[in-house]
Amino acid sequence: MYRLTIAGGFDFAADRGHLAVDLPGGAIDHSEQVFAEGKIYVKDIEGAGEDTWGVIDRDRAQAHYLLRAPLNDPEHALQQIAAMRKVAREGEEDVEGVRAVRYRGILDHRTVTLRMDADVRGKMDQARDMLGGDLPVFADAWVDGKGNLVQTRMSSNMSGARVTVTTVLKDIGEPVRVTVPRPADTTPISEATGILNG
Secondary structure (H helix, E strand, C coil), rough: CCCCCCEEEEEECCCEEEEEEECCCCCCCCCEEECCCCCEEEECCCCCCCCCEEEHHHHHHEECCCCCCCHHCCCHHHHHHHHCCCEEEEEEEEEEEEEEEEEEEECCCCHHHHCHHHHHHHEEEEEHHHHHCCCEEEEEEEEEECCCEEEEEEEEEECCCCEEEECCCCCCCCCCCCCCCCCCHHHEEECCCCCCCC
């Protein structure tokens, strides 16, 4: 079992953000991603210099693990949550000190494999065929009294292999500052793999 923590600020209206990814005890235990101008900049890319950022078009980034977003893109997770099916109201709960209504649903195979690497998608297709239906993936969304999404969760448990991804959205409306790497400090990449990068 491992616990990956991703923290940072993201301005969904301006489509910009900066995330720090940490995996204590991992061979590589820290990475950073900057989202700006339709690109994702990734720090600590294998084979690149210490001060060099890899850069890829945001729409070309792919997911390499179940329920992980391509390069931890927070909008990807929201797209998946927005596609929940068979949604039911589960009641009210406190989320980070905010009263919110919890909604629960399921994600279909198309949503689970959205922007997934072809090899990984093939494995997910095989698992679905063996099960005779969609993988068991549940999704939850918590919405506050102002209509703001304040938390999401996606989870799957297949044969003891359990994955849970929780996203907490707070400080809604606060400004987000993003420093985009200089072109001289970047190198183009075609993909970014590894557990830190989704």
